[in-house]
Amino acid sequence: MFNIVIIGTGNVSHHLCNAILNSKTLNLVQLFGRKKKLPKNFKQSISYCYNLKEIKKADFYIICVNDGAILKVSDELSLDKSSIVVHSSGSTNMDELSKHKNYGVLYPLQTFSKRKKTNFRDIPIIIEGSSNSVLNKIKKLSTLLSKKVVVCSSEQRTLIHISAVFTNNFSNFMNIIAEKILKSQNIDVDILNPLIKETADKLNYLSPSEAQTGPAIRNDEITIQKHLNLLKETKYFEVYNRLTEEIIKSKNEL
Amino acid sequence: MFNIVIIGTGNVSHHLCNAILNSKTLNLVQLFGRKKKLPKNFKQSISYCYNLKEIKKADFYIICVNDGAILKVSDELSLDKSSIVVHSSGSTNMDELSKHKNYGVLYPLQTFSKRKKTNFRDIPIIIEGSSNSVLNKIKKLSTLLSKKVVVCSSEQRTLIHISAVFTNNFSNFMNIIAEKILKSQNIDVDILNPLIKETADKLNYLSPSEAQTGPAIRNDEITIQKHLNLLKETKYFEVYNRLTEEIIKSKNEL
Numbered sequence: 218m219f220n221i222v223i224i225g226t227g228n229v230s231h232h233l234c235n236a237i238l239n240s241k242t243l244n245l246v247q248l249f250g251r252k253k254k255l256p257k258n259f260k261q262s263i264s265y266c267y268n269l270k271e272i273k274k275a276d277f278y279i280i281c282v283n284d285g286a287i288l289k290v291s292d293e294l295s296l297d298k299s300s301i302v303v304h305s306s307g308s309t310n311m312d313e314l315s316k317h318k319n320y321g322v323l324y325p326l327q328t329f330s331k332r333k334k335t336n337f338r339d340i341p342i343i344i345e346g347s348s349n350s351v352l353n354k355i356k357k358l359s360t361l362l363s364k365k366v367v368v369c370s371s372e373q374r375t376l377i378h379i380s381a382v383f384t385n386n387f388s389n390f391m392n393i394i395a396e397k398i399l400k401s402q403n404i405d406v407d408i409l410n411p412l413i414k415e416t417a418d419k420l421n422y423l424s425p426s427e428a429q430t431g432p433a434i435r436n437d438e439i440t441i442q443k444h445l446n447l448l449k450e451t452k453y454f455e456v457y458n459r460l461t462e463e464i465i466k467s468k469n470e471l
Numbered sequence: 472m473f474n475i476v477i478i479g480t481g482n483v484s485h486h487l488c489n490a491i492l493n494s495k496t497l498n499l500v501q502l503f504g505r506k507k508k509l510p511k512n513f514k515q516s517i518s519y520c521y522n523l524k525e526i527k528k529a530d531f532y533i534i535c536v537n538d539g540a541i542l543k544v545s546d547e548l549s550l551d552k553s554s555i556v557v558h559s560s561g562s563t564n565m566d567e568l569s570k571h572k573n574y575g576v577l578y579p580l581q582t583f584s585k586r587k588k589t590n591f592r593d594i595p596i597i598i599e600g601s602s603n604s605v606l607n608k609i610k611k612l613s614t615l616l617s618k619k620v621v622v623c624s625s626e627q628r629t630l631i632h633i634s635a636v637f638t639n640n641f642s643n644f645m646n647i648i649a650e651k652i653l654k655s656q657n658i659d660v661d662i663l664n665p666l667i668k669e670t671a672d673k674l675n676y677l678s679p680s681e682a683q684t685g686p687a688i689r690n691d692e693i694t695i696q697k698h699l700n701l702l703k704e705t706k707y708f709e710v711y712n713r714l715t716e717e718i719i720k721s722k723n724e725l
Contacts, residue, residue: 228684265550284694308686310695326662328684335669335675367662373699378657379698379711380649384663385670386685387714388642393679393721395634397479402630408547408580408621410596411672413584415589416673418638420664422587425647426513430482431580431640432562440538440562444633447626457633459713460641 219358222272222293224290225281226250228329231258231306233281234361236308236337238263242361246275269293277358278302278315288313299350303344307378310371313346321346321355324374325363328385341365343374364408394453433464473497473612476526477536478544480504482583483559485512487535487616490591492517496615500529512585529667531612533577534568542567552658555605557598560630562627565599575600575609578628579617580637595619597628648707687718 221237223230230248237245247264249272255265264369266272274297278301282290291314291418301319304311307326313321327335337377342359344351344366344370359366371379392413397404419428426439432440441461448454464466475483475491475498491499492514497702501518502509503526509519510607521524528551536544545568550556555573558565559633561580576599581589596613598620600606606622613620623631646667652659673682686694695715702708 232514255602266517266556271511279622282688283623284691308697326683327666328673330673330677330682330684334679339665341665343662355622364647365662367659369658373656373658375697375701376652377658377662377712378694379701380652380663381666382685382687382698382711383645383652384649384689385666386718387685389679389683389711390687390714390718390721391637391641391645391672395638396679398630402627404623404627404631406623408619408631409599409634411593411595412581412635412639413642413671413674416642417667418586418648419582420582420667423584425643425650427586428582428584429643429647430584431639433634433636433644435537440632443562443629444636447633449630453637456641456714456717458591460710464640464644464711467644471580 219277219361220246220275221277221279221358222247222249223281224294225250226252226256226259227281227283229325230281231331232327232329233279233305233325234259236362240338240361243358245318248275257322275300276354280304284309290315300368301354303355304368306379307343308375312371315347319351320352320368321351322371323355323359324378326377326381328381328389337362338364341367343369343377345369345371345374364391370389371381377401394456398451398453400419429464433461434468436465438466473615474500474529475533475612476501476503476529477529477533477535478503478507478548480510480513480534481537482581482585484535486581486583487512487533487559487579488517488589490616491649493591494647496611501527529554530608532556545570555608557609561635562629565601566625569601573601573605573608575605576625577609577613577627578632580631580635582635582643591616592618595621597621597623597631599623599625599628612696634668641664648710652705652707657667683718685718687715688722690719690722 237243287309297316302314302317303321304325309322311322324343325340327340340363342363344359345366346355346357399406481648491497491653515590541558541563552572556571557577565576578597579594581594596617597611598609600609606716616625654662
């Protein structure tokens with residue numbers, strides 16, 4: 218049984234707390250946040266504190282705060298020598314925690330929103346540890362949370378994070394633009410849902426390169442020109458133009 | 472019972488033929504293609520011809536060829552006055568078929584690849600007709616193929632097609648880039664699959680704007696800078712930089 222303290226009350230913390238509460242072999246000792254009250258989206262039975270001096274003893278301290286605040290939070294923490302502190306950030310070097318004896322990283326590779334439940338068991342966890350024995354303990358903890366645990370260096374983790382930005386953040390931004398174009402025409406945005414679903418579903422059968430379709434990959438200049446003409450007065454012209462050029466350029470490498 | 476001839480042997484034709492063959496109320500009279508033999512991915516029991524003069528009588532002729540070839544194929548067709556000819560293109564004006572008495576559009580809004588099955592009933596069909604009575608017949612046919620049929624003008628249809636390019640082609644290109652970055656590090660590309668799935672799945676619960684996460688929407692300059700530094704020597708730098716700028720710019724409108 219691992220005893221765990223979570224630091225931070227954002228989206229990652231919210232989903233991680235739920236995963237720990239649902240686990241029979243993990244114990245959420247305490248949640249720490251800056252606010253005076255436990256935010257309402259958390260289970261109200263969680264032991265909460267907002268004063269770092271009141272933080273309880275635990276095997277693991279998982280820092281789930283904005284990347285820019287990790288160093289500051291870490292500096293304020295003073296822990297037992299047997300405890301391990303990890304952060305959950307995709308792009309923060311492990312060494313920001315190096316004032317502690319045992320430290321590492323536990324980065325869950327997923328997009329978290331408060332209003333959408335996730336199954337933590339399906340989420341790959343990318344880990345790193347300050348020593349082999351620390352790494353092994355972080356691996357044990359991660360294996361209790363997820364089916365897929367991957368050991369990586371800080372630089373590799375950042376590259377995984379960058380991949381996630383492309384595959385989630387930028388893809389979703391494409392959906393935002395698509396929705397805005399339809400809304401501007403009073404067309405029901407739901408008609409895109411089967412296409413969005415299929416875009417993801419296809420990748421169970423084909424690689425992204427095999428799944429690529431559309432005017433750019435066909436270098437269909439007539440259609441591309443029609444689209445650019447219709448977009449000319451809009452702020453989407455540049456994104457369409459640039460991504461089309463990139464797809465045409467990359468065609469020979471697919 | 473509608474009798475249908477399909478013209479063209481690409482991906483749309485492939486999936487449309489299967490949908491018609493699976494329907495009890497539609498009859499695939501013939502498939503026309505330029506090749507001398509019926510391509511192997513089609514059911515070999517289909518009646519096939521490659522000479523336009525041998526084309527049979529039918530209620531509907533559905534042109535599923537590249538946009539650039541629609542006008543030429545249409546010009547070569549001479550049909551009964553009671554027949555209706557439609558094309559299946561997202562961005563081609565209906566009037567390219569205006570040499571015929573009855574014409575229109577039947578555009579299935581989906582991404583088709585030969586190796587991935589689709590359920591045509593779930594695919595929205597965007598239609599247009601040269602007259603009210605023609606439109607009604609196209610609507611009847613479409614309703615037999617799909618649960619969702621939408622009537623649109625040619626310009627609106629092109630805007631729907633543009634939305635589809637963003638939501639599918641450009642999103643999938645983001646997945647290609649993500650995969651290439653991981654491959655360059657010998658990291659198992661499958662670790663992105665849960666994220667790709669969740670990116671689509673989230674939209675059953677949240678709008679794309681609500682679902683947007685990541686460094687750009689948080690305007691997290693430290694992380695963005697780290698990512699740009701790591702991408703500096705790669706061809707992905709520009710796409711990352713441009714899309715991040717666009718997301719930051721659009722932040723106030725989300």
